[in-house]
Amino acid sequence: MGARDKTRRSPASPIEDKEQYDSNYYNPDVPNPNAEYDDDLGVQCPSHTTQRRLVSKIDLRVIPVLSILYLLAFLDRTNIANAAVFGLQKDLGLTGTQYNTALTIFFVPYIVFEIPSNIILKRLKPHVWLSLCMFGFGLVTICQGLVKNWSGLLATRFFLGLFETGMFPGSFYLIGMWYKRSEAQKRYSFFFGSTSLAGAFGGLLASAIGKMNGMRGYLGWRWIFILEGTLSCVVAFALYFMIPDFPEEAKWLREDERTYIRARLLKDQGRSARERRITFSDVLNCFKDFKFFLGGIMYFGLIVPAYGYAFFAPGIIKTYGYTQIGTQFHSVPPWAASFVFALIIAFFSDWFKHRFMFTLIPIAMSIAGFAILLTTHTHPHLEYGALFLVTMGTYSALPVIVCWFNLNLGGHHRRAVGTAWQVGFGNIGGIIATYAFLAKDAPDYKPGYKICISFACLSAGACCAYAGALTVQNRRRERAGRDLGVTEFEKTEMGDLSPDYRYLL
Template identity: 85%
Template sequence: MGIRNKHSGSLDSPMDDKEQYGNRNYDPDIPHAGTEYDDDLSVPCPPHTTQRRLVTKIDLRVIPVLSLLYLLAFLDRTNIANAAVFGLQKDLGLTGTQYNTALTIFFVPYIVFEIPSNIILKKIKPHVWLSLCMFGFGLVTICQGLVTNWSGLLATRFFLGFTETGMFPGSFYLIGMWYKRSEAQKRYSFFFGSTSLAGAFGGLLASAIGKMNGMRGYLGWRWIFILEGVLSCVVAFALYFMIPDFPEEAKWLREDERAYIRARLRKDQGRSARDRQITFRDVVNCFKDFKFFIGAFMYFGLIVPAYSYAFFAPGIINTYGYSQIGTQFHSVPPWAASFVFAIVIAFFSDFFKHRFLFTLIPIAMAIAGFAILLTTHKNTHLEYGALFLITMGTYSALPVIVCWFNLNLGGHHRRAVGTAWQVGFGNIGGIIATYAFLAKDAPDYKPGYKICIGFSCLSAAACCLYAVSLTVQNRNRDKAGTDLGLTDFEKTEKGDLSPDYRYLL
């Protein structure tokens, strides 16, 4: 049979299809990828399909569902910015930094429960946990539209953070268990692009819902929360039956398809240890790897400008002299541009099988956008154009950073903990973002723009340090070799720390 080159993944001297399959149901008219074997398991791609068709089948089942889930989660998280334009602060009598504090309280449970949420997701299956969380944050969003004072707003924002805590790290963890590292970036970026679509969709939806102002005695900002919360609750029921589980238990795949998927992932990422429970010792051992902290700062640095834009863009655009409805409409194009650009970046990142430079280039764009806003205050068109640079740079670099770190973690336990840790620690930046743009700094917001530039530079520096650490570790493992007397079990336990593992730059 054909043997794969261990490092390049190419096939050397494959036999023809008939020789490879022998007399076992061979039919030359049936498309298949008979030469696609895993070195260790010798598992062929099923004769009834091809690798490309199988990956497409996975794409259609995994990515759209999770993207819809996170689109609604991000929409319910950031629609408070749209509600603020329609008078939320005035109606609730918010003064000083009370609005900023309401934004901040969301991140307290959101950060604390990231790792426990991923452990629960692995234990009780993704379709149960994620759909349950989705119904929860939809219900809380409805309640947010019914609050009558600042205390009620704080309570609902706290429980919104609690119910949304598993959405992002859980989805990224799940996607990472379905795809090889060289093909994952486009999927990650499309999924993460749901944040951009949520921003665009939120602006359009808010401009329409805002016209319901006064209907049944509710102001327009209340209807934004109520209707978008109801939408999330309804969709949660449908997604219970649609959210995919891990490859090991996916009932919508044939047994031979599941076996082949496990084999190709095992070759690329090592053994997954799906059935092994995550222990407290596993969590502690993960934090002995210094790369966990570098990966966290990579994400942390960009979360500050990301949430700064998501929470305050409508307010910034409103200072350009647009009406309430006009502000909502003008918030849409930068989000739409960021989605398209993120997909372009992801395509080239996967094409070149490289991540590092595709983090630095977008970050540089975001820094340029903030620099323009920091120095220009009387050219509305230029300022509005700078918003495109900010969204395109920030929201295309973030998915590359998370994919790069997540897919360089081997095994279920290291990936479950690592993904939740990176997202959890990174979202501390969300707390900083909520106080970056204060009402007293309007309309120039110079402190906020300086803060965003500084943290973007921090993210770029962390990316450089991470790339250097991966390069050094790969070279050291090449010199040491792989025959270190470790058993397969020991290599599985080590995950990406196994001497067989090579990191992707």
């Protein structure tokens, strides 16, 4: 029997009046003469046209909302770089490495609470937890604009990291539970592209807000925090009603749509085990898989150049001779270029249903950009052009790495833990990045560029090791076969360790 057999129908008795049916959908309780039965999925399903419409419906509900959420999170996280151009350090009397320490303390709670945050997200539902966290980091950002000294800056940066801890891994975890592995990269890259848009948007906002310098007694850098934090708080209220939950409980889909989505994801990723809670034993068992550590290292290596650029790009660009406002404007084009290039990489990655080479090519671009910056110090236009290579390479490889690892994890429990682990461990690189570019190394910043090149190479090496591990395990499972006496319940518990599971390269 073929993959699609239009002669098979629901066992219920058909009725003659076909006009009462929507030709694109079916009622699970009454057979639709226009619906088809998919033997592979084991369910009656809508037409090909409507399947595409359903995926588009999911796209419009899931991706834009989460992109807005993370855009504002990344904006509030990195706008301190724009504030520094407008005199934050001088006004607060920061000396030596105090500014770098303020950047570093953000990552302490951000790293520690990644896994607990994803566990809470699964229990509370995404729309509750993510909107609550968003309101929290918006409020803290406002307070950051009111601090009077270094101690106050440290406190606000710490709580900013605490509230933002769930934004990125939570959103990636949620997206991964909606899409098949072969179609997810474009969605991941568009979502991750919100970081590039945040960089571009932040530069434009800072150039405008900077003109408010002195208004109501506040310097321009304070207004950057106050206004952008207020925006996050306001948007958090709206997103409470807009952030989607998991497919199993999405009220904005009909029952037949949820049935079809669950079936297609089951075939692609295995059983999700959404219904059961994540235990401490689940967390420990995940770390018995060495691929978890490779996934963390892949992300860790690229986070160093990613945050190195995000936190220090305005300061680097300022050394090219631009004014404060000119520096903010010139920070925009590299971010915009990285957003477009990331979508191009994602399109071809999904087209070829391949991830590995689409991590190495962008990483090579990033290394080339840093190499130019390391060796060239008298040609501002060439150096500025190298920043495009850095952003385009780094910020297009990162979403591929996270998508590749995340969607090779089967089941809610392994994916929730794995996504949080990769992002949490990876952000240790953020601590390194905050001390990579010190004021004493300006304007050449040679140590910083060397550090970024080294860690980008580390990421590339980890990607090669991860691809090799996937290839070996896929071949072993092919030789062993699928009938190993493992029950369906055991396969669900095993997730991607199940003998039926095949990893995507």
